[in-house]
Amino acid sequence: MPNHILAQLQQQGFSTDKCDRYQRFLQVLAEQGAQPFLDTLLAAPQGDATLSDQFLLATAHSDFVQTQCERNPHWLDMDESRALTTPKTQLDYTTECAARLHNCADVNTLNQTLRQFRNESMVGIIWRDFNRLVETLHTTQELTWLAETCIQHAMDAHYQSLLKKHGEPHNTLGEAQPMLVIGMGKLGAGELNLSSDIDLIFAYPDTGETAGKRSISNQEFFIKLGKLLIQSLDAITADGFVFRVDMRLRPYGQSGPLVAHFNALEDYYQTQGREWERYAMIKARVVATTLAGSNSATSAINTLNQLINSFTYRRYVDFSVVDALRDLKKKINQEVIRRKLGDDVKLGGGGIREIEFIAQAFQLIRGGRDTQLQDNRLMVVLPLLEELNCLPAGKASALANAYQFLRNTEHAIQGYQDKQTQKLPSDPDQRLSIAVVLGFPSWDTFYHQLQQHQQLVKDEFAEVIASPDDKPEAELNADCDWNCIWQDSQDPDAYLALLAQYGHEEPIKSLEVLEELRMSHNVVMMQPEGRQRLDAFIPRLLNALAHTATPSETLRRVLLLVRSVARRSAYLLLLIENPGALRQLVTLSAASPWIAQELAARPALLDELLDQRTLYHLPNKAELIDELRRATLRIAEDDLEEQMEALRYFRSAHALRVAACEITGSLPLMKVSDYLTWLAETLLDYILASVWQQMTTKHGYPDGEERPDANFVIVGYGKLGGFELAHGSDLDLVFIHNATPMGSTDGDARGKKSVDNQTFYMRLGQKIIHMLNTRMASGELYEVDMRLRPSGNSGMLVTTIAAFEKYQLNEAWTWEHQALVRARVVAGDTTLTPHFDGVRQRILEITRDTATLQKDVATMREKMRAHLGSDKHNDGTAAFHLKQDRGGIVDIEFMVQYAVLAWANKVPALTRFTDNIRILESLAQSNLLSAQEVDKLTSAYKALRSLGHRLTLQQQPSLVKADQLSEDVTIAREQVTRLWKTIVENDI
Numbered sequence: 001m002p003n004h005i006l007a008q009l010q011q012q013g014f015s016t017d018k019c020d021r022y023q024r025f026l027q028v029l030a031e032q033g034a035q036p037f038l039d040t041l042l043a044a045p046q047g048d049a050t051l052s053d054q055f056l057l058a059t060a061h062s063d064f065v066q067t068q069c070e071r072n073p074h075w076l077d078m079d080e081s082r083a084l085t086t087p088k089t090q091l092d093y094t095t096e097c098a099a100r101l102h103n104c105a106d107v108n109t110l111n112q113t114l115r116q117f118r119n120e121s122m123v124g125i126i127w128r129d130f131n132r133l134v135e136t137l138h139t140t141q142e143l144t145w146l147a148e149t150c151i152q153h154a155m156d157a158h159y160q161s162l163l164k165k166h167g168e169p170h171n172t173l174g175e176a177q178p179m180l181v182i183g184m185g186k187l188g189a190g191e192l193n194l195s196s197d198i199d200l201i202f203a204y205p206d207t208g209e210t211a212g213k214r215s216i217s218n219q220e221f222f223i224k225l226g227k228l229l230i231q232s233l234d235a236i237t238a239d240g241f242v243f244r245v246d247m248r249l250r251p252y253g254q255s256g257p258l259v260a261h262f263n264a265l266e267d268y269y270q271t272q273g274r275e276w277e278r279y280a281m282i283k284a285r286v287v288a289t290t291l292a293g294s295n296s297a298t299s300a301i302n303t304l305n306q307l308i309n310s311f312t313y314r315r316y317v318d319f320s321v322v323d324a325l326r327d328l329k330k331k332i333n334q335e336v337i338r339r340k341l342g343d344d345v346k347l348g349g350g351g352i353r354e355i356e357f358i359a360q361a362f363q364l365i366r367g368g369r370d371t372q373l374q375d376n377r378l379m380v381v382l383p384l385l386e387e388l389n390c391l392p393a394g395k396a397s398a399l400a401n402a403y404q405f406l407r408n409t410e411h412a413i414q415g416y417q418d419k420q421t422q423k424l425p426s427d428p429d430q431r432l433s434i435a436v437v438l439g440f441p442s443w444d445t446f447y448h449q450l451q452q453h454q455q456l457v458k459d460e461f462a463e464v465i466a467s468p469d470d471k472p473e474a475e476l477n478a479d480c481d482w483n484c485i486w487q488d489s490q491d492p493d494a495y496l497a498l499l500a501q502y503g504h505e506e507p508i509k510s511l512e513v514l515e516e517l518r519m520s521h522n523v524v525m526m527q528p529e530g531r532q533r534l535d536a537f538i539p540r541l542l543n544a545l546a547h548t549a550t551p552s553e554t555l556r557r558v559l560l561l562v563r564s565v566a567r568r569s570a571y572l573l574l575l576i577e578n579p580g581a582l583r584q585l586v587t588l589s590a591a592s593p594w595i596a597q598e599l600a601a602r603p604a605l606l607d608e609l610l611d612q613r614t615l616y617h618l619p620n621k622a623e624l625i626d627e628l629r630r631a632t633l634r635i636a637e638d639d640l641e642e643q644m645e646a647l648r649y650f651r652s653a654h655a656l657r658v659a660a661c662e663i664t665g666s667l668p669l670m671k672v673s674d675y676l677t678w679l680a681e682t683l684l685d686y687i688l689a690s691v692w693q694q695m696t697t698k699h700g701y702p703d704g705e706e707r708p709d710a711n712f713v714i715v716g717y718g719k720l721g722g723f724e725l726a727h728g729s730d731l732d733l734v735f736i737h738n739a740t741p742m743g744s745t746d747g748d749a750r751g752k753k754s755v756d757n758q759t760f761y762m763r764l765g766q767k768i769i770h771m772l773n774t775r776m777a778s779g780e781l782y783e784v785d786m787r788l789r790p791s792g793n794s795g796m797l798v799t800t801i802a803a804f805e806k807y808q809l810n811e812a813w814t815w816e817h818q819a820l821v822r823a824r825v826v827a828g829d830t831t832l833t834p835h836f837d838g839v840r841q842r843i844l845e846i847t848r849d850t851a852t853l854q855k856d857v858a859t860m861r862e863k864m865r866a867h868l869g870s871d872k873h874n875d876g877t878a879a880f881h882l883k884q885d886r887g888g889i890v891d892i893e894f895m896v897q898y899a900v901l902a903w904a905n906k907v908p909a910l911t912r913f914t915d916n917i918r919i920l921e922s923l924a925q926s927n928l929l930s931a932q933e934v935d936k937l938t939s940a941y942k943a944l945r946s947l948g949h950r951l952t953l954q955q956q957p958s959l960v961k962a963d964q965l966s967e968d969v970t971i972a973r974e975q976v977t978r979l980w981k982t983i984v985e986n987d988i
Contacts, residue, residue, distance in 0.1 A: 005041065005056050012436060014060075018429045025059065025066050032073040054085065058127040061433040064418040068123050075120065084127045087134045088142055093121070093149040101153055110157055111232050114150055115239035121146050126194060126415045129408075130437050136404045137379060139411065143192035150233065150242050151181055151198075152288040158228040159290050162221060167212020169221050171205070178297040179204045179222045179259065180304060181229075183287035184249050184280055189376040193407065195414035195421075197244035198233075201284075202226045202259040205300045222259040225290075244420065249280055262300075262307060269311040275324030279360050281312040282367075283376040313368035317607040318570050319577040321364040325357055326465050345409050346422035350454025352406045354461040355399055361464055362390045369607065369649070371634040378403065389611040395460060402453035405438075409450065412437040468540075468577050480546075482539035486514065499551075502542075506552040513556050514538070522566035530569035534562070537572045544582050548590040557589045557596035564600045571603045574610075581609040584660075591663040592953040594727065598656060602778055608653050615660055618667070621678040624654070628682055637693060644771055647683055648778040654679050659727060663953055669946045670917070676725035683781065684714050684731075684768075684827035691767040695760060700747030702739040702757045712737040712761060712798075713828030713836060714768070717788045722822040723915045724945070727952050730783035731772070734823070735765040735798040738832050761798040788819055801832065805839045814856035817843060818897040824914045840911065847905040857898045858984055864890060870959055878962040880973065882948050886980070887973035889948070892941045895983050896920060903928050916941060933979060940972035 005026075009019050030038055041052045059065050069076060075084070100117050104110040125146070129139040159179075169177040184199035186192045208218045234245040250256050251268040260268075269277070286304065291297040336347050346352045359381045367373040370388055375381055379400055386396035410422050412434040425431055431443045440446035480502070485495045492511065499507035517523060526534065541558060545551040565571040575582045585606070589596035599605055608615055619627060631650055635642045658675050661667035667675070692710040702711065717732035719725045739757040747754035755763075772781045789795050790807035799807075808820065820840055825833040869884035883889045896916045904910045907926045913919050917938060924934040947969055948958060965973070 015429050022060055028070050029073055034073040034076045037076040054131045057130045061437050062126055062415045065123050065126055068119050084124045090145040093145045097149045097153050112239055114242045118242045129411055136407050140191045144190045147198055147243055148287045154232040155229050155288055158225055166214050166216050166221055167210040169210050169218040171208040176296050177204050177218055178289045178291040178300050180286050181288040183285050185283055188283040188285040194411045195418055197246045199246045199249050201250045205262050207261055226258045266307050273311055276328055278312050281308050282360050282363055284308050315368045316604055317574055318365055319573045320570055322577055325361050343424040344422050345406050350457040354457050355403045358461055358464050389614055398456055402457050405453050408438055468579055482542040486538040502546040504551045510552045510555050513559055517559050533569040533572045536576055544586045554590040557593055560600040565603045571606055574606055578610055584609040588660055593955045594953045595659050602652050605652055605656050608656050618675055624682045628686055648781050673724045677723045681826045687768055687771045688827050691764055695764050699755050700745040700750045700752050702745050702760055703743045704746035709829055711739050711829055713825045713832050715823050716826035717819050717823045721824045721914050730785050732785045732788050734789045736801050736804055737761045738801050741800055765798045801835055808843045815860050821897045821900045822914045844904045844911045853902055861894050879959050880962055882944050882958045887977040889944050891976050891980050892937055898984055899923055936975045940976050943968050943972045
């Protein structure tokens with residue numbers, strides 16, 4: 001007898017009774033033929049001390065393992081025992097289970113074999129888990145593989161038996177119908193514990209009947225199959241059970257049919273599905289199916305996944321789940337008190353369930369938008385929540401550590417007797433066993449660590465479900481009853497006095513807009529739930545307005561948003577649940593009616609107000625590209641509508657961030673334009689890559705040259721080319737390719753439809769424009785102007801680089817060469833880009849007659865002033881158009897373009913840049929203009945553009961009354977006018 005093992009138990013502090021029971025266990029093993037194994041342990045530490053320690057941990061702290069070893073001592077043979085220490089793969093479980101079931105002649109043998117397979121597998125899993133031979137997540141994954149294997153093989157056996165009696169189930173079209181087994185909870189997530197039950201739902205695609213002599217309906221067939229499967233897994237025999245099966249999560253619970261077809265499922269979830277069922281569906285996953293691997297099974301799984309996702313995730317940010325979570329947690333707390341589960345590491349405070357709730361709450365809130373959150377694995381989702389700023393920095397890893405500690409504790413509890421419990425025991429020996437299995441010398445040291453993890457979880461969970469009024473950013477005026485104004489419960493004079501007291505510059509106007517909202521059709525027709533949310537929101541809004549300089553005007557702007565979301569009150573709930581977001585809405589709306597209008601037109605952008613860290617932080621271009629990649633990662637390549645919606649949201653969200661940074665003064669003018677330009681480039685890059693993939697999939701590759709990117713570039717002109725995009729700017733684009741003009745794609749060779757290269761690239765260009773300017777529910781991405789291409793609207797949509805150069809040399813007007821000054825490749829083939837740059841440089845460096853150039857530039861400028869400028873305001877007062885009038889922005893742009901065309905033949909460095917500021921710097925460095933002249937033009941350009949941006953954000957026109965111009969703008973205008981005469985009209 002290995003006495004040193006008993007001595008080790010005694011040294012660890014276990015009772016004499018436990019040591020005696022363990023000694024009897026060793027004696028039984030010896031009597032059952034395991035003496036050689038025990039002799040090996042007796043030889044330790046000279047023998048296999050590691051095996052000795054492992055044996056002690058696995059058997060001394062698990063009655064289940066002891067019982068199974070007593071019944072099956074051959075598992076401890078030296079060759080067999082190595083299997084206990086070796087982690088298994090999914091293939092291992094599938095292969096071994098199939099081998100054992102191969103010769104099962106009847107149901108009883110099948111059920112017995114499944115149980116024996118399960119018991120032996122469980123001993124190995126507990127052995128490896130207790131000895132930390134694998135990570136916690138590998139243990140949960142192995143348990144899941146074991147369950148999936150048993151489900152699939154048991155179902156296969158019963159399915160074959162039923163086929164012989166009734167034939168194969170078909171729909172009315174004669175298509176074979178599979179039954180899908182949906183794993184819920186921990187099974188669906190691949191996170192089973194050592195004594196999990198398995199929550200299942202059975203479903204099949206279509207109604208119909210079987211194709212046998214004893215034909216029955218598909219539902220009857222699958223109900224029979226489901227019952228047989230449950231019996232094989234759940235029934236307790238002399239060999240125990242395989243897995244406890246719980247079917248209560250199916251539609252209508254225990255009163256619902258055991259198996260339902262897809263239409264019935266969809267009808268239930270769309271009309272009667274409850275919030276807790278959405279939580280449950282996060283983890284749903286098909287874990288087994290009849291007809292496994294067939295096209296019909298694959299198609300059915302895809303259809304079911306779409307059905308589940310449409311129920312589980314909302315397209316908008318949905319804070320309604322937080323209320324549901326509060327209710328659900330309240331019921332769980334009541335159950336914990338009733339059943340005295342305070343020491344339950346799953347359901348108790350700070351337990352496993354609260355960590356799962358934290359993740360699931362954010363998944364339901366944001367998963368429809370941030371599709372990367374549509375993952376049923378908790379440990380995958382937690383770090384994503386931190387990346388998305390749902391959790392504070394470092395909190396994801398802390399929760400992950402707590403989760404693993406709690407799961408290890410749960411396993412130590414359940415592994416003791418294979419019982420489905422998560423409650424900490426009161427027995428001293430069992431408590432010490434848990435501590436030892438988790439690596440602690442005593443219960444007290446273990447329990448102290450457990451409490452620390454639980455407290456962290458409690459605190460974070462409380463943060464997630466906290467009432468909005470309890471949050472520090474709520475800033476409520478406790479002594480002011482704003483609700484009385486909205487509910488119209490007092491005399492109007494009292495309302496006016498209250499509004500005036502809190503700074504409303506037009507109290508009467510404030511009352512009027514509130515009354516208009518209250519009596520509006522959208523509000524009158526609101527559902528009760530929506531009206532409750534509106535009634536809760538308006539007092540909070542009035543309270544927040546008290547902190548602004550112009551509450552009446554800001555109220556009018558914000559109520560535009562309220563009107564637009566009256567039928568979609570989830571947005572109101574977002575603002576109720578997040579006082580910080582409401583504060584940002586009020587602040588930004590007060591500063592800019594443009595922002596208020598953008599939010600009213602695209603309420604989904606309210607999500608951007610949730611976190612100031614992202615709202616006022618702008619990523620660089622590399623980060624933008626990565627963020628867009630992640631935002632579109634889960635969108636199917638052929639789902640064009642979803643892609644276009646995602647791109648529009650991405651653009652609007654980042655434009656909002658830019659505007660927020662600009663009006664708060666944290667982003668200077670030039671950085672605003674840079675960022676808006678990067679944003680457009682990022683979107684164009686994505687669209688070109690996407691359309692290239694679509695076109696080559698359909699038609700093959702131009703000239704048979706298989707390549708990952710297109711032999712094609714998008715050239716940006718104007719503001720895009722010059723890094724000067726503003727809010728709402730359109731995109732001036734030209735498309736150029738470099739494929740053989742008379743060539744064609746290799747579609748025929750690939751079994752696709754071949755087209756000539758010109759047609760291919762024309763359709764490529766058309767698709768790009770379609771993705772950019774198609775107006776959808778969320779608006780258009782960008783307005784596109786293609787008139788700067790060769791021959792304008794009458795020219796080819798896409799041209800070759802050779803044809804582009806030929807046109808520029810022989811046919812282009814002077815104004816087209818002016819436009820080329822601000823042209824550059826903004827997306828596309830990096831090998832074609834230098835080719836275009838070379839063409840551009842050669843055109844700009846042409847030696848031109850100065851007098852003719854002056855005349856052409858001045859004449860074009862006069863035409864533009866006459867057509868687009870304005871000398872008088874509508875009321876007859878003098879006015880100044882920032883862009884088009886004399887001394888305006890376009891004068892500066894024309895001077896720069898004239899300078900490049902006039903002098904680039906002598907100073908090629910002038911063609912290097914496409915933006916006005918750096919070209920002006922080049923003119924100074926080349927002594928073509930004096931430093932003083934360049935400084936004046938640069939200062940004027942920045943001043944005029946800065947005013948233009950401010951006017952846009954205030955939704956005011958570029959036409960400004962002369963007496964309202966600031967001194968710096970007036971000076972800028974005068975300086976530009978003088979320099980125009982010097983540079984263009986009198987060439988130096």
